[in-house]
Amino acid sequence: MSREHVFPSWLEELFPDLGEVDYLRRLVTFSTDEHHQRPGPAFDVVVRDVCRDCNHGWMEKLESQARPILTPMLLDEPRVMTAVEQHIVATWATKTMLTMQGANIGGERVVSLDRYQWFCEKQTPLGGSHIWLCRYSDRTRWPLSTHQWGMTAVPQGEGAPQVGDPMNGFGVAYAVGPLAFWLFGVDLPGNPQTSAGSDDGHLLIWPALGPDIRWPPRETITREADLEALARRMPDGTLIHGMPTVAPLAGFSS
Numbered sequence: 744m745s746r747e748h749v750f751p752s753w754l755e756e757l758f759p760d761l762g763e764v765d766y767l768r769r770l771v772t773f774s775t776d777e778h779h780q781r782p783g784p785a786f787d788v789v790v791r792d793v794c795r796d797c798n799h800g801w802m803e804k805l806e807s808q809a810r811p812i813l814t815p816m817l818l819d820e821p822r823v824m825t826a827v828e829q830h831i832v833a834t835w836a837t838k839t840m841l842t843m844q845g846a847n848i849g850g851e852r853v854v855s856l857d858r859y860q861w862f863c864e865k866q867t868p869l870g871g872s873h874i875w876l877c878r879y880s881d882r883t884r885w886p887l888s889t890h891q892w893g894m895t896a897v898p899q900g901e902g903a904p905q906v907g908d909p910m911n912g913f914g915v916a917y918a919v920g921p922l923a924f925w926l927f928g929v930d931l932p933g934n935p936q937t938s939a940g941s942d943d944g945h946l947l948i949w950p951a952l953g954p955d956i957r958w959p960p961r962e963t964i965t966r967e968a969d970l971e972a973l974a975r976r977m978p979d980g981t982l983i984h985g986m987p988t989v990a991p992l993a994g995f996s997s
Contacts, residue, residue: 833949872928
C-alpha cells in the first residue's frame with residue numbers, strides 16, 4: 744500500500760495563504776459520540792489505503808483529467824459540463840469519497856470493502872449510486888467540510904429497517920471551497936432506489952443522462968448544518984426507505 748492524499752495536493756494552489764487549519768473528526772453511533780481534533784496544513788490528510796499501481800496509474804490519470812474540469816468551479820466561476828466531463832467528475836468524487844474512509848475514526852467505513860474492489864476494476868461510479876454538484880458558501884469550516892452517514896435501506900413494501908440491521912447504503916456530502924458533492928447509494932438487488940434528477944440546488948452528474956449542465960446552480964447551501972443534513976437525505980423519487988446507522992463525520996475548519 745502507498746500513501747495517498749484524501750484531497751489532492753494540487754488543491755493547495757487554489758486556496759493559498761490558509762496556514763494551519765483545525766481538523767475535526769467525529770464518530771457517532773447508537774452507543775458512542777467520539778471526537779478527535781488536531782491542527783495541520785490544509786489538504787494534508789493522508790491515508791495508506793491505496794495500492795501503489797492504482798495510485799500511480801489510473802488514479803493519477805483521473806486526477807489529470809478532473810483537474811481542468813474542477814478548477815473553474817473550485818474558483819467559483821461558471822462552468823458548462825458535458826456528459827463525458829460529468830462522468831469524469833463523478834468518478835473523481837467517488838474516488839475521493841472512498842479514500843476519505845481510511846481517515847475515519849476507528850477505521851469505520853460507510854462503504855464495504857468489496858465495493859472498493861469493484862471500483863478499482865470498473866473505474867466508474869458505484870452501481871446504485873447517484874451524485875450531485877451543489878454550491879456552498881458557509882465558511883465555518885473552510886475550505887473543507889465532509890459529512891458521511893452509513894445507512895440501512897430496504898425496498899418499499901418490506902417494512903422499515905430496524906436497529907441492528909446490516910448497513911448497506913451511504914449518504915456523503917462534502918465541500919471543497921464553494922464546490923460541494925452529494926453522493927447517495929445503496930447496495931440492493933436491482934438498485935431500486937431513485938428516479939431523481941437535478942433541481943435548483945442540486946445538479947445531477949451521475950448517472951450522466953446526456954444534456955450539458957451549467958454550474959453553479961441557482962440556489963446555494965449557506966449553512967454547514969444543511970450540508971450535514973444533505974448527507975442524511977433520501978433523494979426525491981426513492982423507491983426505498985432507510986435510516987442512518989452510523990455517522991463517521993469529518994469536518995475541517997480554518
